[in-house]
Amino acid sequence: xxxxxxxxxxxxxxxxxxxxxxxxxxxxxxxxxxxxxxxxxxxxxxxxxxxxxxxxxxxxxxxxxxxxxxxxxxxxxxxxxxxxxxxxxxxxxxxxxxxxxxxxxxxxxxxxxxxxxxxxxxxxxxxxxxxxxxxxxxxxxxxxxxxxxxxxxxxxxxxxxxxxxxxxxxxxxxxxxxxxxxxxxxxxxxxxxxxxxxxxxxxxxxxxxxxxxxxxxxxxxxxxxxxxxxxxxxxxxxxxxxxxxxxxxxxxxxxxxxxxxxxxxxxxxxxxxxxxxxxxxxxxxxxxxxxxxxxxxxxxxxxxxxxxxxxxxxxxxxxxxxxxxxxxxxxxxxxxxxxxxxxxxxxxxxxxxxxxxxxxxxxxxxxxxxxxxxxxxxxxxxxxxxxxxxxxxxxxxxxxxxxxxxxxxxxxxxxxxxxxx
Amino acid sequence: xxxxxxxxxxxxxxxxxxxxxxxxxxxxxxxxxxxxxxxxxxxxxxxxxxxxxxxxxxxxxxxxxxxxxxxxxxxxxxxxxxxxxxxxxxxxxxxxxxxxxxxxxxxxxxxxxxxxxxxxxxxxxxxxxxxxxxxxxxxxxxxxxxxxxxxxx
Ligand SMILES: Cc1ncc(COP(=O)(O)O)c(C=O)c1O
Numbered sequence: 001x002x003x004x005x006x007x008x009x010x011x012x013x014x015x016x017x018x019x020x021x022x023x024x025x026x027x028x029x030x031x032x033x034x035x036x037x038x039x040x041x042x043x044x045x046x047x048x049x050x051x052x053x054x055x056x057x058x059x060x061x062x063x064x065x066x067x068x069x070x071x072x073x074x075x076x077x078x079x080x081x082x083x084x085x086x087x088x089x090x091x092x093x094x095x096x097x098x099x100x101x102x103x104x105x106x107x108x109x110x111x112x113x114x115x116x117x118x119x120x121x122x123x124x125x126x127x128x129x130x131x132x133x134x135x136x137x138x139x140x141x142x143x144x145x146x147x148x149x150x151x152x153x154x155x156x157x158x159x160x161x162x163x164x165x166x167x168x169x170x171x172x173x174x175x176x177x178x179x180x181x182x183x184x185x186x187x188x189x190x191x192x193x194x195x196x197x198x199x200x201x202x203x204x205x206x207x208x209x210x211x212x213x214x215x216x217x218x219x220x221x222x223x224x225x226x227x228x229x230x231x232x233x234x235x236x237x238x239x240x241x242x243x244x245x246x247x248x249x250x251x252x253x254x255x256x257x258x259x260x261x262x263x264x265x266x267x268x269x270x271x272x273x274x275x276x277x278x279x280x281x282x283x284x285x286x287x288x289x290x291x292x293x294x295x296x297x298x299x300x301x302x303x304x305x306x307x308x309x310x311x312x313x314x315x316x317x318x319x320x321x322x323x324x325x326x327x328x329x330x331x332x333x334x335x336x337x338x339x340x341x342x343x344x345x346x347x348x349x350x351x352x353x354x355x356x357x358x359x360x361x362x363x364x365x366x367x368x369x370x371x372x373x374x375x376x377x378x379x380x381x382x383x384x385x386x387x388x389x390x391x392x393x394x395x396x397x398x399x400x401x402x403x404x405x406x407x408x409x410x411x412x413x414x415x416x417x418x419x420x421x
Numbered sequence: 422x423x424x425x426x427x428x429x430x431x432x433x434x435x436x437x438x439x440x441x442x443x444x445x446x447x448x449x450x451x452x453x454x455x456x457x458x459x460x461x462x463x464x465x466x467x468x469x470x471x472x473x474x475x476x477x478x479x480x481x482x483x484x485x486x487x488x489x490x491x492x493x494x495x496x497x498x499x500x501x502x503x504x505x506x507x508x509x510x511x512x513x514x515x516x517x518x519x520x521x522x523x524x525x526x527x528x529x530x531x532x533x534x535x536x537x538x539x540x541x542x543x544x545x546x547x548x549x550x551x552x553x554x555x556x557x558x559x560x561x562x563x564x565x566x567x568x569x570x571x572x573x574x
Contacts, residue, residue, distance in 0.1 A: 358492075
């Protein structure tokens with residue numbers, strides 16, 4: 001049976017962490033003899049059996065190329081590939097399914113916009129406004145474009161707790177601003193940014209708003225229309241899906257007017273020896289054989305999350321974050337970056353220990369089976385602005401529990417004990 | 422409940438007593454006046470950075486000063502390096518860097534090499550933690566390159 005027959009109607013399911021955990025084979029792993037406690041979800045999440053199975057099912061039952069055959073498998077592959085697009089469109093409340101473009105990841109989605117829309121629309125003296133808390137993926141493409149165009153990259157400031165200075169934003173965004181590109185949720189600070197407000201400020205001066213939703217779409221309900229966004233980017237691998245596939249959503253009229261990103265098969269309508277013209281959306285932006293299997297699996301990931309309900313996902317993470325913040329803030333030697341009020345942040349807790357370097361802590365926690373991220377988190381300028389070059393980060397997802405938070409906090413104490421022997 | 426000291430016992434191979442000692446009280450941290458070799462080494466990946474200064478007289482290292490910040494391994498390693506290079510000829514330093522590289526890669530070193538390294542052999546425990554080898558090598562490799570460059574001038 002093809003995915004197109006089985007995957008459309010998504011049932012709902014109670015948010016029960018025990019039953020969720022049972023879906024994730026990797027959670028049974030022992031690391032250094034200890035039960036795995038996986039707290040590196042902002043880097044990538046684990047995958048449930050349903051997503052893994054959708055990949056094997058696809059290869060065992062459906063595999064064929066898309067959009068180019070009249071045989072049954074090709075038709076089923078095409079249907080499933082397109083159904084996954086529809087699922088993603090619904091998931092983010094996109095007005096039209098053709099607005100969902102498959103890319104490799106958030107980084108490629110951002111590069112696509114910089115290389116096509118911005119390349120065509122920016123001139124010398126124009127500016128691009130981003131925040132001081134962007135991932136390198138939402139800094140470097142703009143810097144490079146600005147160098148090339150003689151344009152300027154401007155930064156929205158934030159306070160000590162990582163809250164954007166929205167009142168000061170009016171002084172940064174001006175008549176030469178062409179695009180405001182901001183992360184919806186910071187992968188370091190956990191801050192949730194006021195995107196709808198930024199969209200209003202951008203639109204007031206005729207600029208566009210691009211949302212880096214790599215850390216928001218996986219964790220909270222995201223509605224591109226409610227945000228009044230123009231572009232929105234995210235990666236499947238941070239939301240239970242496979243690596244190697246991501247999404248660019250863009251407003252239809254914008255995508256329609258944009259030049260293609262890459263050239264080749266599938267993105268053309270007609271080719272002569274002299275010239276070519278472009279296929280309709282979304283295919284104009286999908287040159288070559290796409291990542292069909294991972295699109296199927298992304299559809300399965302969206303089904304999984306939709307069945308749980310994104311409000312419930314968000315609620316679970318908020319509860320866990322509040323619980324973890326309380327525990328971590330009670331440690332004497334630990335400083336948490338970003339908002340201290342859990343209500344203002346998502347499930348990402350970056351912290352600095354007064355005496356233990358993040359890498360020593362990372363190794364010590366790993367010895368206890370606990371996986372956290374250490375380093376600059378692909379946000380070097382931001383981490384440096386806190387006077388350090390590296391931080392440790394714990395980040396949560398649907399399968400994490402309070403007892404895992406306890407294990408993590410206890411692990412920090414054990415490490416302190418170890419190094420003060 | 423996860424964790425417990427049982428999990429951390431394995432760490433002793435990485436953080437031997439001598440490593441923790443050098444990490445807590447790094448040696449040779451005073452700045453060197455009129456240094457012949459003065460370099461900053463850093464690993465942007467983890468943010469570790471060290472400032473290494475040497476005075477080279479008659480082809481031997483007469484003074485050394487190393488300061489910086491980093492994890493316990495990189496700091497202890499830098500301090501151990503500082504202890505070792507003092508009074509050594511540039512050739513001897515180069516050979517010692519070669520020994521430590523091989524030691525950390527898990528290759529055998531001879532008894533004579535081990536004698537030269539002395540306490541530094543304790544860094545060998547890093548082998549079991551491959552992602553941390555870079556921490557241990559940072560100052561060594563930087564210094565070796567800087568010395569080679571100094572000699573070619
Ligand atoms: C906020 C943010 N933007 C962009 C990215 C880049 O995502 P990817 O590596 O999947 O392209 C990440 C992932 O770390 C992120 O957290």
